[in-house]
Amino acid sequence: MSPLSVPDAIRRRRSVRRFRPDPIPPALLRELLELAVAAPSSWNLQPWRIVVVTDEERRAALQRACYSQRQVGEAPVTLVFAVSNGGWRQEIEPMVAQAEARGAWLAEYAANVRVRAPQQQENLERRGEMREFNIRDTMIAATQAMLAAESLGLATCMMSGWQEELVKEAIGAADDEDIGIAVLLEVGYAAETPVDPGRCALSRNVFLDRLGEPYPAGRSSDDDGAGASPLRPEPAG
Amino acid sequence: MSPLSVPDAIRRRRSVRRFRPDPIPPALLRELLELAVAAPSSWNLQPWRIVVVTDEERRAALQRACYSQRQVGEAPVTLVFAVSNGGWRQEIEPMVAQAEARGAWLAEYAANVRVRAPQQQENLERRGEMREFNIRDTMIAATQAMLAAESLGLATCMMSGWQEELVKEAIGAADDEDIGIAVLLEVGYAAETPVDPGRCALSRNVFLDRLGEPYPAGRSSDDDGAGASPLRPEPAG
Numbered sequence: 107m108s109p110l111s112v113p114d115a116i117r118r119r120r121s122v123r124r125f126r127p128d129p130i131p132p133a134l135l136r137e138l139l140e141l142a143v144a145a146p147s148s149w150n151l152q153p154w155r156i157v158v159v160t161d162e163e164r165r166a167a168l169q170r171a172c173y174s175q176r177q178v179g180e181a182p183v184t185l186v187f188a189v190s191n192g193g194w195r196q197e198i199e200p201m202v203a204q205a206e207a208r209g210a211w212l213a214e215y216a217a218n219v220r221v222r223a224p225q226q227q228e229n230l231e232r233r234g235e236m237r238e239f240n241i242r243d244t245m246i247a248a249t250q251a252m253l254a255a256e257s258l259g260l261a262t263c264m265m266s267g268w269q270e271e272l273v274k275e276a277i278g279a280a281d282d283e284d285i286g287i288a289v290l291l292e293v294g295y296a297a298e299t300p301v302d303p304g305r306c307a308l309s310r311n312v313f314l315d316r317l318g319e320p321y322p323a324g325r326s327s328d329d330d331g332a333g334a335s336p337l338r339p340e341p342a343g
Numbered sequence: 344m345s346p347l348s349v350p351d352a353i354r355r356r357r358s359v360r361r362f363r364p365d366p367i368p369p370a371l372l373r374e375l376l377e378l379a380v381a382a383p384s385s386w387n388l389q390p391w392r393i394v395v396v397t398d399e400e401r402r403a404a405l406q407r408a409c410y411s412q413r414q415v416g417e418a419p420v421t422l423v424f425a426v427s428n429g430g431w432r433q434e435i436e437p438m439v440a441q442a443e444a445r446g447a448w449l450a451e452y453a454a455n456v457r458v459r460a461p462q463q464q465e466n467l468e469r470r471g472e473m474r475e476f477n478i479r480d481t482m483i484a485a486t487q488a489m490l491a492a493e494s495l496g497l498a499t500c501m502m503s504g505w506q507e508e509l510v511k512e513a514i515g516a517a518d519d520e521d522i523g524i525a526v527l528l529e530v531g532y533a534a535e536t537p538v539d540p541g542r543c544a545l546s547r548n549v550f551l552d553r554l555g556e557p558y559p560a561g562r563s564s565d566d567d568g569a570g571a572s573p574l575r576p577e578p579a580g
Contacts, residue, residue, distance in 0.1 A: 111346035112494035116378045116487055139549050139558065141353045143542050145486075148503035150540050154548060161552040188554065197543060205540035226504075238475060239503065242526060245482035246489075246501065249382075250353055253490060257349035264483065266385035266476065267463075278553030285554065289479060303387050303442035305380050306434060311391060312376050315398045316515030317425065317522065321376065 110257040119253070120302060122261040125180040125294035129160075134258060135183065138293070141254040142185075145247035149223040150201055151194045153240035154247045155285065157186040157277045164276050171272030172290065177263045181292035186277050187248045189240035189286045194227055237286050244288035251291055261296035264289060347494040356490070357539060359498040362417040362531035366397075371495060372420065375530070378491040379422075382484035386460040387438055388431045390477035391484045392522065394423040394514045401513050408509030409527065414500045418529035423514050424485045426477035426523045431464055474523050481525035488528055498533035501526060 110118065139156065147153060159165055160183055168186070169178040178184060202219055205211040211219070230236045252262045270287045271280070279285045312321040347355065376393065384390060396402055397420055405423070406415040415421060439456055442448040448456070467473040489499045507524045508517070516522045549558040 109348040109350050112349050112352050112490045113346050113374070113378055115349050116381050116491065119381075119383075121383050136545075137350070139545060141350055143545065143548065144353050144356075146356075146358050146501050150542075152543060152548060155554060156549045157554055158549065158551050158558055164552050190548075197547075201540075201543060204543075208538060208541050210538040210540035238478065241475065241479060242482055242503070245479055246486045249483045249486035250490070252483075253349045253487070254353065264383050266479070277550075278555065282554065301445060301447040303438075303447035304445050305387075306389060306438060306441075308373075308376060308380065310434075311380065311389060311427075312393045312395065313514075314395050315401050317392060317394055317519065318515065321395055 107259060112253065112257075115253050115256040119256045119262070120300040121263045122292075122296045122298060122300060123175075123177040123180075123263060124297040125177060125182065125261065125292070126297045127180070127182065128295050129182045130260065130293060130295075134260070135293075137258065138185075138251050138254050138260075142247045142251035145243070145250050147243035147246070148239060149194075149198075149219060149226075150205065151197060151223070151227075152201070152243075153189050153191070153193065154244040154288070155188040155190050155193070156247070157188060159184040159186060159277065167276035168268075168273065168290070171276055172265060172268045175265070175267060177292045178265070178290075180297070181263070181294040183293045185248070185251060185291040185293060186273060187244050187288045187291065188274075188277070188279065189237065189244050189288050190284050191231075191236045191240055191286060192284045194223075198223060241286065241288040248289050248291055251293075255291075255293050259295075260293055263292040265292060344496060349490065349494075352490050352493040356493045356499070357537040358500045359529075359531075359533045359535060359537060360412075360414040360417075360500060361534040362414060362419065362498065362529070363534045364417070364419065365532045366419045367497065367530065367532075371497070372530075374495065375422075375488050375491050375497075379484045379488035382480065382487050384480035384483070385476060386431075386435075386456060386463075387442065388434060388460070388464075389438070389480075390426050390428070390430065391481040391525070392425040392427050392430070393484070394425060396421040396423060396514065404513035405505075405510065405527070408513055409502060409505045412502070412504060414529045415502070415527075417534070418500070418531040420530045422485070422488060422528040422530060423510060424481050424525045424528065425511075425514070425516065426474065426481050426525050427521050428468075428473045428477055428523060429521045431460075435460060478523065478525040485526050485528055488530075492528075492530050496532075497530055500529040502529060 546557040
């Protein structure tokens with residue numbers, strides 16, 4: 107089966123809470139990770155630290171950290187997307203050198219990044235905004251993994267209910283103050299086919315030019331390009 | 344042209360800083376928005392508020408809010424992904440009723456959400472974590488828009504350099520304390536083909552089971568399924 111297109115993967119994806127025990131083939135898991143880290147990030151500083159949790163005991167610890175939610179116990183793999191808030195100090199020089207060597211950044215731009223990126227990172231630290239910045243970039247990587255998984259025949263559940271200190275403990279980072287947790291992604295093979303719970307109408311949360319000015323509805327049934335209900339695939343199963 | 348697969352879209356995407364002036368056809372833009380709001384969110388509460396900025400004056404104001412970065416002036420559309428931190432109070436009941444009506448949530452689960460979601464949202468408010476939670480979910484929507492754009496022949500630039508108060512002013516939300524800014528996404532047709540600056544090796548930021556234990560390298564060249572350098576498409580142009 108060839109990988110799903112982006113629109114198909116987005117429309118078919120549902121948060122799955124029942125997984126089969128089948129493991130994910132190593133080559134497929136590796137592909138997901140490569141696709142995750144291809145995400146863009148501020149100054150290309152790649153603040154994510156991804157922990158691939160497959161060990162039984164650590165999975166059990168993660169499930170406890172997630173208020174015992176079923177899917178964390180069932181999914182064969184949990185991807186813990188952590189952030190390193192200070193790692194940029196070590197990462198910046200090899201990253202700039204690589205971009206320069208590949209011809210992606212001209213010498214002048216690279217020199218500029220070497221000066222300006224640290225200044226801006228230190229500003230974020232001073233203003234207490236580093237964690238939010240890093241979580242933002244790391245969510246891009248996690249979303250890439252989520253959609254890549256869907257496109258390659260896997261199912262996922264993006265987790266928002268977890269206790270940060272317990273997640274850190276489960277991945278062996280209990281005392282590491284540099285580390286924060288952005289999100290957990292359960293990955294495996296679905297044992298259920300959830301029905302789409304729907305979304306509110308675009309007129310409620312999409313606006314034109316200013317907040318409060320509803321984005322105009324499509325003028326004809328052709329207008330949204332994908333039929334009247336693009337978010338409503340036939341309920342599977 | 345049929346839409347790119349998720350892996351192809353991820354590998355071809357680059358942050359573009361030079362755009363052609365061509366506008367985005369309305370049906371295509373609408374498709375992007377539908378794909379953005381299909382993102383999962385905590386309790387399906389959809390905290391994003393997306394402002395599609397095309398108006399000349401507001402685009403100029405956004406460019407000033409982004410330290411005059413070129414791409415904000417050139418891209419025909421900026422999607423401002425804002426968050427509403429209190430909107431869930433109005434959204435929750437229609438959302439639960441819809442999920443129930445569609446058969447996605449059984450009555451018992453829906454009743455449970457009606458009680459537990461507000462409790463947990465109020466806990467987030469008390470702990471000062473609501474903004475971070477909402478930004479997290481909203482980044483999923485923004486990333487879906489980014490990859491959908493790539494798959495449909497558009498180019499993007501995810502922006503991290505902007506001043507929140509000025510962005511809020513540009514979208515007419517200067518005095519709205521309920522609103523935060525998650526991210527800006529420039530969208531349009533590329534006028535350049537940037538070279539991939541590369542990423543650090545997986546062994547530096549991907550780990551197995553615990554932080555610090557490097558994820559094992561592929562054991563054979565077959566192992567990563569996409570050749571030796573899946574992140575290195577041939578430099579275009």
